[in-house]
Amino acid sequence: MAFNDSEAALAAKAEKRMEQALATSSVERDDYIDTIPAEPLTKKDINRMAWRSLALQASFNYERMQAGGWLYTLIPALRKIHKNDEDLRNSMKMHLEFINVHPFDVTFLSGLVLAMEQSKEKISTIRAVKVALMGPLGGIGDAMFWLTWLPICAGIGAALALEGSMFGPIVFLLLFNALHFGLRFGLAHYGYRAGLGAINVLKNSTKKISHAASIVGMTVIGALVASYVRLSTPLEIHAGEAKIALQSGVLDKLMPNLLPLGFTLVVYWLMKKGYSPVKLIGLTVLLGLVGKFMGFL
Amino acid sequence: MLIEALLIALLAGLAGVDLFDGLTHFHRPVVLGPLVGLILGDVHTGLLVGGTLELVWMGMVPLAGAQPPNVVIGGVIGTAFAILTKAEPTVAIGVAVPFSIAVQGCITILFTAFSPMMHKCDAMAKKGNWRGIELVNYFGMAILFCFYFIVAFLPIYFGADAAGAVVKAAPQWVLDGLGVAGGMMPAIGFALLMKIMLNKNYVAYFILGFVGVTYLKLPILAIALGALAIAMIDFFNSNRAQPQAAAARNVEVEDGI
Numbered sequence: 001m002a003f004n005d006s007e008a009a010l011a012a013k014a015e016k017r018m019e020q021a022l023a024t025s026s027v028e029r030d031d032y033i034d035t036i037p038a039e040p041l042t043k044k045d046i047n048r049m050a051w052r053s054l055a056l057q058a059s060f061n062y063e064r065m066q067a068g069g070w071l072y073t074l075i076p077a078l079r080k081i082h083k084n085d086e087d088l089r090n091s092m093k094m095h096l097e098f099i100n101v102h103p104f105d106v107t108f109l110s111g112l113v114l115a116m117e118q119s120k121e122k123i124s125t126i127r128a129v130k131v132a133l134m135g136p137l138g139g140i141g142d143a144m145f146w147l148t149w150l151p152i153c154a155g156i157g158a159a160l161a162l163e164g165s166m167f168g169p170i171v172f173l174l175l176f177n178a179l180h181f182g183l184r185f186g187l188a189h190y191g192y193r194a195g196l197g198a199i200n201v202l203k204n205s206t207k208k209i210s211h212a213a214s215i216v217g218m219t220v221i222g223a224l225v226a227s228y229v230r231l232s233t234p235l236e237i238h239a240g241e242a243k244i245a246l247q248s249g250v251l252d253k254l255m256p257n258l259l260p261l262g263f264t265l266v267v268y269w270l271m272k273k274g275y276s277p278v279k280l281i282g283l284t285v286l287l288g289l290v291g292k293f294m295g296f297l
Numbered sequence: 298m299l300i301e302a303l304l305i306a307l308l309a310g311l312a313g314v315d316l317f318d319g320l321t322h323f324h325r326p327v328v329l330g331p332l333v334g335l336i337l338g339d340v341h342t343g344l345l346v347g348g349t350l351e352l353v354w355m356g357m358v359p360l361a362g363a364q365p366p367n368v369v370i371g372g373v374i375g376t377a378f379a380i381l382t383k384a385e386p387t388v389a390i391g392v393a394v395p396f397s398i399a400v401q402g403c404i405t406i407l408f409t410a411f412s413p414m415m416h417k418c419d420a421m422a423k424k425g426n427w428r429g430i431e432l433v434n435y436f437g438m439a440i441l442f443c444f445y446f447i448v449a450f451l452p453i454y455f456g457a458d459a460a461g462a463v464v465k466a467a468p469q470w471v472l473d474g475l476g477v478a479g480g481m482m483p484a485i486g487f488a489l490l491m492k493i494m495l496n497k498n499y500v501a502y503f504i505l506g507f508v509g510v511t512y513l514k515l516p517i518l519a520i521a522l523g524a525l526a527i528a529m530i531d532f533f534n535s536n537r538a539q540p541q542a543a544a545a546r547n548v549e550v551e552d553g554i
Binding site for chain 1: 317318319320322327328330331340341345347348351352356357358359365366391401408410411412414415418422423424425430431435436437438471473474475476477478479480483484485488490491492494495498499502506507509515516517520521523525528529531532535536
């Protein structure tokens with residue numbers, strides 16, 4: 001998937017995204033009429049952009065993905081930068097092109113793009129940067145948030161909630177959003193200040209950051225499988241007079257959590273074979289019902 | 298019941314927007330569960346159901362943009378029905394999942410239907426009408442809110458009694474079977490994460506985490522911090538190794554000349 005892809009696969013994806021962007025383009029000229037760099041944006045401008053980035057997917061659709069919300073994020077800053085009306089229109093058109101970036105680390109790209117707009121780079125240059133960064137940012141965002149941080153926070157929150165503690169939801173929200181908003185605002189300012197220099201930093205560290213996040217994520221998932229997948233059997237083995245409970249007498253002696261691990265690996269294997277999550281949910285319910293009816297679960 | 302159903306629908310509407318815009322994640326079952334419980338006067342059950350549903354949805358996240366079964370409707374309807382019908386938290390999963398799958402389909406349709414709006418936006422950009430583009434985005438969020446409001450309100454207001462009757466009439470083995478399935482369900486989310494992330498480089502870390510809980514009985518946070526330590530060692534080691542590798546390459550080039 002995204003962040004484990006080879007260089008060639010990533011390049012092919014970037015090429016496809018560029019095609020998608022150009023297919024939805026209605027830009028008329030490649031350079032701005034007013035090429036004098038605009039006044040630098042203030043911290044307040046960048047913060048405003050970061051707040052607005054929360055609405056990145058407000059007009060999400062399958063034709064342009066987040067284009068509408070992406071432009072919404074940039075509008076106040078673009079209006080400040082482009083005093084020439086035609087420049088503003090042209091810039092808006094370009095930012096309505098296809099874009100699909102990760103909703104968590106998007107501000108890195110929007111900060112960077114604003115720096116380029118402020119120095120009045122060519123439209124094709126700005127587009128190229130947008131397209132080039134969609135993939136790496138998506139990979140890092142997936143690895144950090146969906147695969148690592150959410151399972152950790154949710155695991156801790158759910159454990160507390162299952163004990164009946166109100167701290168479950170509170171701890172979950174505080175933990176999750178500390179990193180979420182810290183990164184959202186931090187990356188916005190970093191992207192704007194670092195400008196184009198940040199691209200190399202990102203390109204060099206994409207793999208390393210995803211790798212580090214994957215290490216934490218995979219360890220936590222191993223722990224979560226052992227903690228929260230529940231499966232045991234009430235079957236008993238009759239050996240002459242003696243009765244041995246299969247679960248406590250045999251399976252647990254072999255290895256505790258053997259059945260949950262086995263079931264998870266079977267689901268993983270089926271998923272690799274192309275079974276959809278919905279189908280697997282159906283099969284799991286069926287297995288539970290049949291198992292209870294027949295008495296082996 | 299009308300006021301409770303309206304309040305829950307309001308909560309679902311806000312959470313539905315948060316799922317795509319806002320992303321504070323108060324739309325996760327672990328938060329929605331107790332909130333729905335608060336509305337229905339049973340926070341404790343809300344916490345238990347919320348925690349249970351949270352585990353089911355832990356791995357079902359929009360990876361690479363693909364829509365998983367809808368977590369908001371699952372959390373809201375699952376919790377509401379568990380409290381109203383006094384069913385076990387694990388049985389709530391059986392109620393929550395069909396609704397969440399149906400809503401997942403509706404969301405896909407919604408996102409397709411919104412595509413033509415982009416051509417309206419193009420026309421606005423041509424005229425420099427930035428106000429209009431902002432309004433399109435507010436409109437998009439308003440549609441999401443209304444959609445979730447309705448989808449949560451109807452089954453809770455009209456279906457609670459029927460669901461209660463069904464749960465009462467269902468034979469015990471069906472309820473127990475749903476409970477067993479509910480216990481197994483988190484495996485699907487975890488497998489989904491593994492499908493994206495697992496390759497031979499990371500099998501070792503999966504084993505490490507599994508052993509940490511199974512034999513060492515460590516809490517999740519302890520394991521996460523241990524893993525963070527390993528990841529940091531790995532990260533900084535590779536940083537240190539790189540300049541040397543680069544230097545070695547330079548030497549080779551010079552030799553070539």
